[in-house]
Amino acid sequence: MSPRALLLTVIAGLIALFAIPLVTDNDYILALGISFAAMSVLAGGLNLIYGYTGLLSFAQVGFFGIGAYTATLLVVDRDWSLWAGAAAGGALSVLVALLIGYSSLRLSRHAFAIVSLSFALLCAIVARDWPELTRGSMGIPGLPTPTLNLGGGVRWRLVDPSDFYYLLMGFAVIAHGLIYLVVSSRLGRAMRAIKLNEPLAQSQGVNPLAYRLMALSLSAALSGIVGGFFVFYLTIIDPSIFDFYYTETMLISVVIGGPGSFWGVLASSAVLTVVPDLLRFTTDLRMVLYGVVLIVAMLVFPGGVGGWLYRRQVKRWRRPRPQPKPTATTP
């Protein structure tokens, strides 16, 4: 697709997405839209880290939950606004991301994968076992209806699902825009270089640790903020915000969509929002199925849809061009 056609498609898609609440007030469709917005930001963050920078991170759900808990506690206990609460959630996630990233990445990618998984599991356990702060496994039900100050004296009370739809979809657009800017710029090229060949990238003056920490911080900030917003739509927070289910959905989105493929991951997170809801599996069986999908995808379909499309494109580029003179054909 030419850049111009792509731009037009994106604009048309955005108009369609934002028109949905005007056309329908069907709560089910809006709920799907909201979870798509949230999940796609999480998957986009994972794609930034794993797909572009080559670091497999299981910590994303931890950032998401930390953002959610921080925003909730600040809004409920300290009367902060949702803007400030979500921003603080994002900021705390970045701090934690820098801590685990800096400590483990100095050693190796292997250590990072291990530490990130330990971190995600620890978050769930601490949320359960620290009732003084998090209210323990009962969580905090009945979160208040947040009011957002839009500036100029306009106050937006988030009452209906359509309000949350606009909030989360709006944030998702900003988040994906940011990710797109990063991956299509010099930064993204440096990240891909690190993923492809770290010593070579290093020899060209690229500092792998700095770029990796930057990618990790950006994805942690986005995941944390989306967690802060999403939890007020759920109106309850408890340790299940750290559920491994989110990690699995993110992983599957990225693996099926194609690590390092911006549009592929976006599309697969849309499909993965709609399909499991239609199939209505019990949760346990769905998780088994996700595991099987992950294994099969790793075995027979590495690179996902994005990788497949890319290979096809490369093949087309390599195809000999048609000769300019048709008379020169040989039998």
Place this chain on the structure above:
Amino acid sequence: MDWSFYAQLLLNGLVMGVIYALVAMGLSLIFGVLEIVNFAHGEFYMLASMLAYFLTAQWGFDYWTTILVVTVVGVAVGYVLFEGLRLALRGEAFERSILLTMGLSMVLQNGAVFLFTTNSHLLESKLSYQNVVLGDDFRMPVARLYALGLGFAAFAVLYLILHRTRIGKAMRGVAQNRAAADMVGIDARAVSRLAVAIGIGLTGLAGAALAPVYAVHPLMGFSFVFKAFAIIIIGGLGNISGAAIAAVMLGIIESFAGGLLPLALTDAVAFISMIAVLLLRPQGLFGRGVRV
């Protein structure tokens, strides 16, 4: 709070530490020869415990037979796992190996949840109510002492295998430098296969030994493997004796933290130690020279 309280904490910590060590040494052994972090390791531990539960409670096997059967099954599963991973992975594939074992872990864990629900099962046997009593209020369940003894026996056997037999030396050779091991004629495939089998076998032993001590349920592996990960980082990635020492230390520290500190902090001990070690001594407490 007198001596018996602390002695109890120490002994409990030692038992836990030895069991951590069995699981972590298995993980470390597999990482050493294959450069793969087995994210499904905790599920093998869980399945071993479940198997021990069913053998004892449903089919009436006695303690020692159960331990033996579960360990042998673990070794067999290790063989199968190795061949499966070998077929699935070729070349530099660290991230793929993680995603594969992660998928396996999801299937095993949620499959177990689906089949057995998340209810806890308590393995009751003759051992459950036997205690060793010392003094006025120091009592230790026999099952824990057996677990401790089994753990130390497994340490000794593994140490002898790794340091006194040809195949064990070959295993350490492959772990240290695969290319060089190939060059001197070591069959890396056979050696790795045995290492993975031993690794899963140790985990099976740990699961079976701990089944009579704690309740058995399908989600137990997940929280357990997170400790094992911390241990192999603290001990130094791929360093087997380092993992064993770190495991025993962590078990004891956690036990004292559990007796003296709030719950949330106890959970975090393993993680905090791991981060501290990574910041101060990235090669692990017992590792030698890693470029950082």
